Amino acid sequence: MLLCPSDHEILDETAFFEAVSSGVDAVKKGYIVTFGIPPRTPETGFGYIKVGESCGRWSRALSFTEKPDRSRAEGFLREGNYLWNSGIFLFRIGDIVEAFCRYMPEIGSSIRRGTVREDYSGFPSLSMDYGIMEKTDNVAVVPLSAGWSDLGSLDALYDAGKKDRAGNVIVGDVLPENCTGCLFYGNSRLMVAAGVSDLIVVDTPDALFLSPRGNTAVMRDVVADIGVRKRCELDRPLEVSGPWGGVSLLHGNQRETMRKIRIFPGSTLPSGLLESTRGSLYVLEGQAVITDTKGEETELRRGAAFSLDGNRLEKLENSGERLLEIIVVVVRGDSGAGENCTRRGE
Template sequence: MQLITTILCGGAGSRLWPVSRELHPKPFIRLADGQSLLQKAFLRGAQLSGLTEILTVTNRELLFATQDEFRAVNTTGIPVSFVLEPCGRNTAAAIAIAALQVAEKHGPDALMLVLAADHVIADQAAFEKAVRTASQLAASGKLVTFGIHPDSPETGYGYIEAEGNTVIRFVEKPSIEVAREYVDSGRFLWNSGMFCFAAGAMLAQMKLHCPDILDATAACARQSRSAEGKGYTQLELDANTFKLVPDLSIDYAIMEKSDQIAVVPCNVGWSDIGSWTALGNLDEPDTNGNRIQGDVLMHNTHNCIIHSNDRLMGAVGVDDLILIDTPDAVLVAHKSSAQDVKQIYSQLKIKGHEAYRLHRTVHRPWGTYTVLEEGNDFKIKRIEVKPGASLSLQMHHHRSEHWIVVRGMAKVVNGDAELLINTNESTYIPAGHRHRLENPGILSLVMIEVQSGPYLGEDDIVRFQDIYGRT
């Protein structure tokens, strides 16, 4: 029996700001062991018996960062494929396009295990046991969800009332009083947002209960571009038709309507890491209840969550706070208001402040750049280019650039000239000149870029050629 692990990777990055951002959402957050939540989801699916492929549905802007994450942990060469969304249309659309792809490639009886990219599961053995049970139910035509035995009255989760594998009803996020009643009754499970089903069974239920979503998604797939390589396939969804797909969750579209639903109750050490409090709880507390990552000194400080991985932080005489330091933003919040962090994110987005969208270090398909300092008419970046990688052939209308190589060798197109620039050498690129940077070596190329001009926005770029398809 074929099993395709399907990872849904996206999110706005609002609840774990400032570490998560729109273009660096929660799945890319690294835990204390150095692995990201996305890498843990990949490895979780990769260890399952019968695995044929790992399919990831993600935003087009996150593709190259996702590939880098997978490349670091895919040591056995598991085939991977991607569906690239131009914008988010919720989980029903994501699952519909994934099921269409799986049914076409592997047949309608192929089983799909749908995982979120930003969950933690502590007990892999219990998870694999739950998947085996779910697979048996899915092979009989059921759409299976995983229900987590609750250990506290959480108001941030949906609930499932169940008897054995039979779902009685789905319930929205309750008040704290109702949540206590649910937990005390023993009849309710947390809705984990993980699923298992045959691709054909899901498509049949979509045709019955949400044909508008299925038809619009199928129409989009027919207009979309696909690519294929060794152990790799990719479908880039057409933006004009994908925006016509109705925006609805899989729970509303299918799970609450279908009579083919089953649930597997389980204890797998699950958390959806929905706040800084949940993320902090993954760290072991010290004797004063503080959960710390990074270089932190404390005095008379209790029950705090403190993350500071780039510089020294001191905390004196404070209790029950969340203190998060990043190179361009600091968060100070009371633990009781952890769910309200998204309000800061929303304010930044309304103001158009880049801190809701990007970190100072930004991932690109060729490597990364880090903004070191900027003013009204200048910006200084550290640029790192992977071995063999190349930036696009491009031009800027409003800014000139000065490139200084600090490690490695750069192959540069500057106007009509083609240059090799060694360590401690530089070149100047006037505004309006076509230019390209390439790393011809086997080690990473590191350089400093000094930009100057009246406008320094990242949208001042005209691409003429690009090996990553961004022209």
């Protein structure tokens, strides 16, 4: 299995697949394979792989160091036998499951039980790099020179984006006047900027972000601070969609939210998207069946209302032949720390 993050850019696909082919040789010998990028700068946002004995087209990995400070990263570059960890992995299923069972047993046992979906919310917030790669000695590394970029930050998006004559990267409905070297990421409304340089502006329906270029690493601290403040923007997504339908935010603040739920005929809202709340549910179109934790079912048709009253709903399904549309209105206490009606789904 080849595991690739979704926010990477690879310009030379031929070189990439040649590297993957080299990694297959190591996988056949029982190694977990990662792909290392020749470092260009002492980057502190990447992990580093210390390269050991060469085995032809791949080498044994001696150690992993995840996101070192700048002085240590500079030392790695001087030594010359370190590569950036790309976060791309190649392995046999049995080998990676065994590694999870040994180094991250809570996840490993869930994989063996086949209950990952049910257990996922309780998993430790720990990447595979920390949980497995830093601990195991059964890792091979393949050098990767394929025009790789990690688009995991807004600065990286600017670097990789198509620029106009003034060096601006523009996404959305944006009118820049005398602006240079900026990333403008708009949404559904017009964005106008005048006389600014080297700035990142991201406009979304629930938040506006502005920062000088080169400073977007602070985003992690900002997100952590939003969590401490229990801001609803962090844990209440504007929209969740899937093959079952979708949930979108119509109105929201720290006191109340209004969402529209759409469920296709014969489909069920994924477990976990409905939580205990204070509020009401209204059926706009279609036919719904609600099941509570006691197994009691309530059938609702167009125009019907249902009081949530702090009770957890076990199931919400579309029992009709038409699209089911529901409005959910949730009211929180004065602290704004009450539970959400909907939360981030799978």
